Amino acid sequence: MDHYIDLRLRPDPDFEPPKLMGALYSKLHRALFDLQASDIGVSFPQHKVGVKARSLGEHLRLHGTRARLDELMTLSWLTGMRDHVTVSDVMAVPGEAQQINVVRKQFNTGSPSRVRRYAKRHNVSEAEAEKLYAPTHERRITLPFAQLGSRSTQERFCLFIHHSKPQPEAVHGTFNHYGLSPKATVPWF
Template identity: 70%
Template structure:
């Protein structure tokens, strides 16, 4: 994690930034999946929290080694997005930076199929299980998210992303095909 590359969305009168970030992140997910990359992390330096403001922003930062980022950027994963983004150079991470985890956070959103499975596992009536799930789902989620299709399961889902607290030292680990990790950290600056 000694190098990074910044990808910024360009203003577009036809497409809102969240829609463009969704398209960009979907393309990145496919590229990471195809490369079977577990050594590329992501962060969103301009993300915003809050029920009414949650957004990943218009800035995606990729973190890895110079060689791995070069390999990724040689792939045609940005085809179709070049008019909508500006891509920076691969640069060394500045000295004396903080580190953060950037991870997927899952929530119980009251999905009826989940309630049905919960009822079966716990010997409850489906209506009781759905009532339990509805109470939990009423909580307002303040994390930013994107709607994506999983490359492995083809399922569409909301990917909620949580930036952890800044830490003074990095933690090693692997990243998933979304560039996220519950344990590994990325440089934060």
């Protein structure tokens, strides 16, 4: 992870930044899937945490090797988004960069779709499944998220993203097709 590309949303009077970030991130996900990339990570340098302020911000950073990022950018994955983003060149990571882990977090929110899936999987009634998912206390999720559409189910879902505390040492590993990893780190600067 010695190089990066910055993608920044341009102001748009018709679309709010979270909607544009969701569209941009969806396009990146499809491109990473098409490349079968497990060596490109993401971070959101302007992310905000908090019940009212949670946002991924207007800045998406891609991390990888120069060759792999160049390969990604030769694809036409930004079609339809070029008017909404500015894209930097592939640049070298600053020497003093810290490292962070950017990971997906999932929450048991007791949503109707979760209840139905559980009932179907465990051959129980939806009423029984709902008891298992009944919230025992109100949980407020404070992590930033992107609202995306599933390619397989065509349903919309929230992808909650957690940025760890910065650390001095890199942890190597693989990334999923969202550019997230349960262990691997990306540069943070």
